[in-house]
Amino acid sequence: MESLLQLPTQNKQHAKILQITDMHLFSDDNSALLGVNSNASFLAVLDEIKSTKRKYDLIVATGDFVQDGSKTAYQRFAEQIISLKTPCVWLAGNHDNYGYMQSVFADYNLADNKVVSLGDKWIIILLNSQVEGQAYGFLSNIELEFLQHTLAQYPDKNALVFLHHHPISSSCHWLDQHILKNSHQLEQIIQCYQQIKGVGWGHIHQEQDNLWHHCLAFSTPSTCVQFKPNSYDFQLADKDAPGWREIKLKDDGSISTSVFRIGDNRFVPDLSQNGY
Structure with a gap:
């Protein structure tokens, strides 16, 4: 059974999460x-x-931590994220080495729990959509069963689910080749469990907010380069700065969320690039 991380909230009426990706x-x-x-x-x-x-009650880091595959790069993340002095949970993206993540993050006491009880009203569930050696995502039967089991175990709690890959169209043709391939199975679970109030992901390096059946569905900007929205082929965004997302989970089951970006756009990409 997946171990549960139990965390209090600083505010009695809501929990607050920082998502970075x-x-x-x-x-x-x-x-x-x-x-x-x-x-x-x-x-x-x-x-x-x-x-x-x-102030945040929890940081959720949703994958693609490193580009060069090195343990040192994971250490750089851990060394910096602990400076926020906030509990941090994480999941793997398509660029990540899961074994490295586990060993390095354990040295910095970054929790490897995939279920977080946040206050009295919410659970946070982290799913692994990584397919080793592939850019697209897939939720194994183990992950799907884990999700259903966790929801059934906490029927009185609202749920917010995170994964790396986007389960619904990004409106970017080239990115949708790397979507969550079995999103219909996740969708079926969402339709069956009204307690799922939100689903969040990274991967697409842009901000999106959607309503997916009864729940809020959103992506969060990268902390580095951004992809141009609504593009058929690979394109970079020259005006969108690195960012993060703040998520407020209210006791009544509602979610409010906002994306923030650094105040100046000094990290302009090389627009001549046609892929990576």
Whole structure:
């Protein structure tokens, strides 16, 4: 049975989550992804979050932590994220090495729990959609059964589900080749369990907010380079800065959420790039 992380909330009426995603870090601070120094942009995001003095009950990091596959890059993430002094849970993206994540993050006491009880009214469930060696996502039967079992175990709690891959169209043809391939199975579970109030993901490097059946469905910008919305072929966004998402979970089961970005767009990508 999946171990449960139980956390209190700072506010009695709601819980507050920080979602960050798609950091694509390197062991070398001078390396860049598509013209953007992703180590520097990640630090800029964290600095901006700290400057707001907003307090969060939980950080959810939704995959693609590193670009070069190195343990050192995972260490860079962990060293910086603990500076926020907030519990952090995580899941793997298509670029990640799950074994490295487990070993490195354990050294920094980053929780590997995939179920979080947040206050009295909410559970957070993290799903692994990674397919080793592939850019697309897939939820195994083990993951689907885990989701259903957890929902059945906590019938009186509202649920927010996270995964890396997008389960609904991004409106970008090239990105939708790398979608969650069995999203219909996740959709069936959502339709059966009204307690699922939201689903969040990363992967597509852009902000989107949708209503998927009865629940809020959203993606969050990368902390580095952004992909251009509504593009048929690979395109980068030149005006969208690195960002993060704040999610407020209210005791009545409703969700309010906003995306924030760093105040200046000094991380402009190399628009001549046609893929990575």
